[in-house]
Amino acid sequence: MTGSHGSRIRVLDESTVIRISAGEVVERAASVVKELCENSIDAGAGRIRVSIISQKDRMTSIQVSDDGCGMNPDDALLAFSRYATSKISGIDDLFTCKTLGFRGEALASIASVAHVTLVTKSREGTGISGTKIVNRGGEIQGESETGCPSGTVITIEELFFNTPARGKFQKSTATEIALITGIIERLVITHPEIAFELSHNDRQILSVPGGGLMDAIIHLYGLPLARQLIRVQRGGRGVLVEGYISYPSLTRKNQYQMYISVNKRSVASRAIAGAIREAYDTLMPADRYPVVFLDFTLAPSEVDVNVHPTKREVRLSREDEIRKEIVSVIRESLARECLIPEAGAGPAAFPRVENAAGVQYSIPEEKGSGVKEPLLRERITTGRQLSLTGRQTDAQVESKLPEYEIIGQLGSLYILATTPGDDLLVIDQHAAHERVLYEQVQERSERNREIQELIDPVVLSLSPGESETLAGSLPLLAEEGFLIEGFGPGTFLVRTVPVLLGQNIEPREIREIIAGIIAPGTVRGVDTREQLRRMVACRGAIKAGAECTTDQCRQLLEQLARTKNPYTCPHGRPTMVLFGKRKLDELFKRV
Numbered sequence: 001m002t003g004s005h006g007s008r009i010r011v012l013d014e015s016t017v018i019r020i021s022a023g024e025v026v027e028r029a030a031s032v033v034k035e036l037c038e039n040s041i042d043a044g045a046g047r048i049r050v051s052i053i054s055q056k057d058r059m060t061s062i063q064v065s066d067d068g069c070g071m072n073p074d075d076a077l078l079a080f081s082r083y084a085t086s087k088i089s090g091i092d093d094l095f096t097c098k099t100l101g102f103r104g105e106a107l108a109s110i111a112s113v114a115h116v117t118l119v120t121k122s123r124e125g126t127g128i129s130g131t132k133i134v135n136r137g138g139e140i141q142g143e144s145e146t147g148c149p150s151g152t153v154i155t156i157e158e159l160f161f162n163t164p165a166r167g168k169f170q171k172s173t174a175t176e177i178a179l180i181t182g183i184i185e186r187l188v189i190t191h192p193e194i195a196f197e198l199s200h201n202d203r204q205i206l207s208v209p210g211g212g213l214m215d216a217i218i219h220l221y222g223l224p225l226a227r228q229l230i231r232v233q234r235g236g237r238g239v240l241v242e243g244y245i246s247y248p249s250l251t252r253k254n255q256y257q258m259y260i261s262v263n264k265r266s267v268a269s270r271a272i273a274g275a276i277r278e279a280y281d282t283l284m285p286a287d288r289y290p291v292v293f294l295d296f297t298l299a300p301s302e303v304d305v306n307v308h309p310t311k312r313e314v315r316l317s318r319e320d321e322i323r324k325e326i327v328s329v330i331r332e333s334l335a336r337e338c339l340i341p342e343a344g345a346g347p348a349a350f351p352r353v354e355n356a357a358g359v360q361y362s363i364p365e366e367k368g369s370g371v372k373e374p375l376l377r378e379r380i381t382t383g384r385q386l387s388l389t390g391r392q393t394d395a396q397v398e399s400k401l402p403e404y405e406i407i408g409q410l411g412s413l414y415i416l417a418t419t420p421g422d423d424l425l426v427i428d429q430h431a432a433h434e435r436v437l438y439e440q441v442q443e444r445s446e447r448n449r450e451i452q453e454l455i456d457p458v459v460l461s462l463s464p465g466e467s468e469t470l471a472g473s474l475p476l477l478a479e480e481g482f483l484i485e486g487f488g489p490g491t492f493l494v495r496t497v498p499v500l501l502g503q504n505i506e507p508r509e510i511r512e513i514i515a516g517i518i519a520p521g522t523v524r525g526v527d528t529r530e531q532l533r534r535m536v537a538c539r540g541a542i543k544a545g546a547e548c549t550t551d552q553c554r555q556l557l558e559q560l561a562r563t564k565n566p567y568t569c570p571h572g573r574p575t576m577v578l579f580g581k582r583k584l585d586e587l588f589k590r591v
């Protein structure tokens with residue numbers, strides 16, 4: 001870290017530059033904020049303030065101020081040179097480097113595409129005045145003395161003024177602010193001892209006092225989530241694991257709340273995320289993920305952070321061993337809290353998770369007949385789901401399925417039918433109903449927006465980053481049938497849902513749908529509206545695992561037959577597979 005006297009920033013020599021240069025680091029406003037905040041962290045700040053000003057949906061100013069070590073006048077000038085850094089002096093230092101930055105590229109890149117004002121004063125300097133430098137498009141326009149407290153304030157204006165293409169490419173301010181909030185949330189999690197503040201046009205979005213990780217989690221994600229966490233602090237061979245993991249009952253449908261950092265650098269590591277998930281094993285359903293806030297301390301020499309421009313990806317040198325250590329550390333922590341039986345000693349001691357409709361699966365007593373008789377509650381749920389999509393079915397539309405006769409249901413998931421040609425048709429009931437719902441959601445949203453008022457509004461408790469994303473999506477959500485109102489910081493009320501979901505939809509299902517569009521990193525290349533529609537179709541559809549009556553199977557196939565594309569679900573998976581009689585004959589060596 002910085003802190004010695006005199007001039008400390010040096011320009012890296014060419015051989016080092018060739019090996020670490022990432023080229024461009026600032027492609028959007030959010031990356032500017034990330035780079036500036038990381039510099040403040042590296043400067044040993046105890047408090048970091050980010051303030052964004054926008055006018056008419058254009059960001060006019062981004063300011064980051066800190067109470068870190070500051071810079072003396074010479075360093076302040078040098079800081080804008082490319083490959084000028086105080087953090088390493090050559091390639092060898094990379095293997096001991098503990099700072100977030102080391103390439104000396106960020107300030108130079110930012111200055112080259114903006115109007116930057118730097119005001120800084122070294123903590124160690126004796127004078128009362130600091131330095132002010134104005135840089136426009138990479139050229140120093142002025143340097144002066146100025147009275148200021150120790151620390152650094154960097155103000156970015158007219159971002160991308162000289163790169164109109166990039167300027168135009170910028171998303172709406174709301175999107176950018178949501179991204180920025182997410183970035184700062186991650187920095188708070190990795191550096192919970194620092195007080196962070198974020199505001200937009202004087203509206204405070206996030207404020208954490210720097211009181212440690214648990215405190216930060218409560219501030220960002222609320223007490224109910226914090227209560228479901230288990231503290232982890234354990235050393236394995238060559239790795240120290242610290243932070244919190246969720247009880248197996250708190251799960252997410254993707255990895256977006258697995259906050260993982262290596263040596264306090266937030267990273268996306270498949271190896272580590274995979275190891276954590278592996279440790280939970282069957283404690284949660286196979287397609288669910290825990291919530292974790294974990295930092296892994298490894299010897300810097302074992303972590304290569306120089307593999308990706310944004311440093312989000314890292315390479316671990318003893319990946320397999322570290323993976324194993326992580327699995328065992330997490331298992332031990334879970335075992336202490338949850339009394340997990342020994343690995344391999346039969347099924348987990350946890351009750352099976354109920355399915356979305358609150359139905360406990362039971363093993364039907366009667367064997368033999370193709371279609372098992374479902375429990376009453378289950379039958380009612382399925383019936384309701386089918387009737388919601390049944391109303392719409394237009395008898396005029398020609399059936400796209402071959403003629404068929406239902407013979408049974410397999411594994412509470414596949415409907416088996418035969419065709420007049422004695423082919424075997426196997427239909428995935430969930431995928432099939434998803435397709436039906438999806439097409440109806442699309443049609444209804446475009447024609448008329450029927451909405452269903454919920455008996456009890458569903459409460460959403462969101463982190464600042466999630467709140468920002470949701471706030472930006474409210475108009476779209478309303479168009480699609482979800483009327484959602486803000487209700488104090490981090491709290492929203494869902495009042496209506498699309499009519500196809502029905503008024504008995506479980507609050508959990510609604511939360512999952514909303515989470516699906518505010519969780520970063522969902523399906524790429526698919527716009528939010530499309531994502532939302534797919535989600536509605538998925539959550540509203542008959543579940544895999546629901547036993548259906550013969551009549552329900554028939555209704556479902558009739559509805560499917562009248563869709564525009566009955567052959568795939570909205571995610572592109574097949575809804576049905578045909579086993580030709582000829583193929584069967586071949587298998588039995590009859591032809």
Ligand code: ADP
Nearest residue numbers: 039043079085086101102103104105106107152
């Ligand atoms: P890097 O962080 O990779 O070293 P940057 O271009 O981000 O490169 O910053 C260049 C140098 O400027 C840093 O090495 C550091 O010495 C100095 N610097 C930047 N921001 C700050 C800050 N907020 N406080 C103190 N020094 C800073």
Ligand code: MG
Nearest residue numbers: 035039101106
């Ligand atoms: Mg930096």
